Amino acid sequence: MKKNCKLNLILFFLVGFLFTSCLIPDTRFSGQKEVRNNYGLKIIETAEEYNHSVDLDSNCRMINLDGYIQDLKFDIKYATKSNFTKQAVYDEAKAFVRLPVAKALKLVQSELSGNNLGLIIFDAYRPYSITLKFWEMYRDTNFVAAPWTGSRHNRGCAVDVSLYNLKTGIELNMPTIFDDFSEKASWDYPNLSDEKLANRTMLINIMGKYGFTVYPTEWWHFDFAGYEKYGLMDIPFSYLEEN
Numbered sequence: 507m508k509k510n511c512k513l514n515l516i517l518f519f520l521v522g523f524l525f526t527s528c529l530i531p532d533t534r535f536s537g538q539k540e541v542r543n544n545y546g547l548k549i550i551e552t553a554e555e556y557n558h559s560v561d562l563d564s565n566c567r568m569i570n571l572d573g574y575i576q577d578l579k580f581d582i583k584y585a586t587k588s589n590f591t592k593q594a595v596y597d598e599a600k601a602f603v604r605l606p607v608a609k610a611l612k613l614v615q616s617e618l619s620g621n622n623l624g625l626i627i628f629d630a631y632r633p634y635s636i637t638l639k640f641w642e643m644y645r646d647t648n649f650v651a652a653p654w655t656g657s658r659h660n661r662g663c664a665v666d667v668s669l670y671n672l673k674t675g676i677e678l679n680m681p682t683i684f685d686d687f688s689e690k691a692s693w694d695y696p697n698l699s700d701e702k703l704a705n706r707t708m709l710i711n712i713m714g715k716y717g718f719t720v721y722p723t724e725w726w727h728f729d730f731a732g733y734e735k736y737g738l739m740d741i742p743f744s745y746l747e748e749n
């Protein structure tokens with residue numbers, strides 16, 4: 507092997523190690539054996555693991571959107587009965603996302619504010635244990651994340667959103683209500699009024715401009731680019747609130 511090749515190989519592994527070690531959870535620091543759940547997933551579920559990931563990479567920090575971005579409206583559906591479970595599954599109405607996701611949402615809102623519009627946040631980070639609960643209630647991977655993959659919400663890299671009029675505070679006319687599991691919720695369902703089609707397109711376009719991709723079966727769900735680099739978490743809102 508040539509010297510250059512060797513050097514490149516070493517550099518490749520070094521960069522790979524640095525990159526993955528800060529974003530994917532591990533237990534090397536504590537000397538413990540890595541623990542995986544029944545589905546073979548590593549879940550960040552202790553304060554120690556979460557803090558360690560943030561120490562290694564500040565992008566792993568979870569940001570409370572309330573206070574971070576002006577003009578956002580919060581309607582955290584899983585803290586109410588207005589969701590498919592018909593019960594409040596969150597103790598608190600909170601919306602956390604990873605730092606780069608929060609920064610991107612800030613840019614989205616800034617552009618929307620110029621047009622007298624705002625984002626309504628229906629959901630953001632969702633602890634993995636809630637995803638398990640959803641799966642027990644509704645075993646359809648078109649609408650509920652499978653426990654063997656987890657949800658992008660568990661990574662702090664997905665948001666459920668809509669648009670509202672900043673002056674009136676009223677949501678724009680959208681194709682369906684949140685958690686409507688019918689074909690009307692598809693991102694490209696065609697048989698809608700011109701107004702609903704235009705509003706949905708506006709939402710998808712502005713989110714897309716800042717790195718978010720709409721989920722095919724839910725016009726309100728958006729995944730942030732690079733979500734796979736961030737670990738699945740089962741850290742309660744209360745801990746994130748304090749740290």
Ligand SMILES: [Zn+2]
Binds near residue numbers: 629659664665
């Ligand atoms: Zn969602």
